[in-house]
Amino acid sequence: LQKDVKGLTNEEIRRYSRQLLLPELGVKGQQALKSSTVLIVGAGGLCCPSAIYLAAAGIGQLGIIDYDEVEISNLHRQVLHRESKIGVSKSVSAVAACQELNSSVNYVPYHLPLDSSNALQIIQQYDLVLDATDNVATRYLLNDACILAGKPLVSGSALRFEGQLTVYNYMGGPCYRCLYPKPPPPETVTNCSDGGVLGVVPGIIGCLQALEAIKILTGQGSSYSQKMLLFDALDGSFQTIKLRGRQPQCPVCGDNPSITKLIDYEQFCGAKATDKDKVLELL
Amino acid sequence: LQKDVKGLTNEEIRRYSRQLLLPELGVKGQQALKSSTVLIVGAGGLCCPSAIYLAAAGIGQLGIIDYDEVEISNLHRQVLHRESKIGVSKSVSAVAACQELNSSVNYVPYHLPLDSSNALQIIQQYDLVLDATDNVATRYLLNDACILAGKPLVSGSALRFEGQLTVYNYMGGPCYRCLYPKPPPPETVTNCSDGGVLGVVPGIIGCLQALEAIKILTGQGSSYSQKMLLFDALDGSFQTIKLRGRQPQCPVCGDNPSITKLIDYEQFCGAKATDKDKVLELL
Amino acid sequence: MSIPITLEFSGGAELLFDRQKRHDIDLPKQENPWRIQELLPWIRDNILKERPELFMQGNTVRPGILVLVNDTDWELMGELEYNLQPNDRIIFISTLHGG
């Protein structure tokens, strides 16, 4: 019954029929997705939409990393988690939700903090990485690890009513350090726990991260290498800006890199790699 | 324990803390959401993201209408449904998923086709309507019903790699008939079953529908009255276009309307109000 | 002097034009100004690839196609009477109904 037709089973043809119809995707694109592996770092507001749409589209393997557990203050934006999962590992919770939608994907939940000791070993097993983290130290870590491992990095971020999206280390484009050679002063960094965020803003950016991943993996190419999308939810505006190219003097992706293995990123940034939701004292 | 603070319980303060922090929303905005009711028509690709983000944000009541049952070919884009829900009513399935995220919302699933006999009676009970349907006849029906009932209509659509978003009947802006006085010839209408759609495209448009609903309900106002957002996923571009205003000669929202009760929309459009997913014969 | 303008087709309208979304064209010199009224049959006769009835009905676009002049609904610009200017961007959007 599960006869292979051009590498797809009848079940797969039924499930993916509406995207198989797209000439830009088709059977070839579906097979490319099926043989691709994506790692999402962070199982929060950006991960929830990106993970579920990648799972729905039929990615081969989806890894999700998070060290944290589900809290009630996550649920206004982290829509894969549930009231019944409060206290459960976020990576496990996110994977369980995706599994119920598409059990044919190979899921790998990592309940651990990504750090210099494990990042390369994990990232090397994936074709592409989504930065869905919430702090500066992990963003530098992830950037450097993706450069060292040669993986494209689809980076999203959101705060308050704004979102940003770009793709690093793809087709000769720049990396995070090319844009931001120095980390920001810790007192200028606001996370979602401190600044707040409207839940649907990471929803939109996370969807766009999944889209760029699908386009890269199926050979359409990304629209956001050396470009950044700025989204302002209050005025409903999207703006695309043109970024600098890869910097020859970049310490990690440049012509003579000084960073050839992962460093201590909390020290480099002067900030912890955590954004633990704190109990809000209102009034 | 569940002490009311300015109308919010401690549980609500914990759950919504990250959006209560936003000065543009705050306790007042949260209370506005809590006392608001939204109806989503269609429980497919646009509804799944919009329903879950409205539920997550703490809308008071969420109604979801769909006459159809979950099929496997829905699962590549209709991410609230699950393999275990194949054959189940889509409205029931969507509501069940939202319920697990936020049980404090009042959910009303309607397992029925919206038509001229029931539309007004249902729509009158809601503050705002999301058009998440998939056919022309229901789009005209919904437009006329929202005009007659005086409700803003947040309209989304998606096909292939493209999406469109606009808000009708809001702050003196135009309605669907102002833009499209005549229905399109049936042979020019392509639905997702025939033309295909990349799942994350309705994902993005549905998130944006939830966003506009939240902005309208909390008094921020919409960014898309008399404007339309065009999204092209292949080149990652968003474009905002300026639309005509309300047309004084519009047959339903004009100065001397000729349509004062709902008509037969399948006859008007020469097309059925269904987009049943057909079994795809590939090869 | 010819008038250079850009045509764009989206929402499925591009399927009638060999899937090409953007066309940079030069309208030939003529005595009177080019109006959209003359542009439509010119498009039909010169670059449309198939099924003209899915693009035009009578002397205008078929119902369900929005026409934009430089990102603004043509209804605000005079519709068929609009006089084309050099480097105008005229967009034809087929309305989507899927969801």
Added chain:
Amino acid sequence: MSIPITLEFSGGAELLFDRQKRHDIDLPKQENPWRIQELLPWIRDNILKERPELFMQGNTVRPGILVLVNDTDWELMGELEYNLQPNDRIIFISTLHGG
């Protein structure tokens, strides 16, 4: 003659400017062309509302702020040396890290 330009602040940078995202300003006439190098201290002294150290470090913007000249990264436009033109749009974006 003064030079009219538009400043925009986003990503949180607007919080240093009374939450106002867009500022239409006229730079006073001066002998030499206005460069971004001169614009930055002018902004700090004239429209910044609080905590200048969160906007500038030394003679440039603090790390984590992207500067754009008409939607293009200033790195491609000469950075501090760029000569401002009338009606330029200069954007300061604080990078977001939340998720």
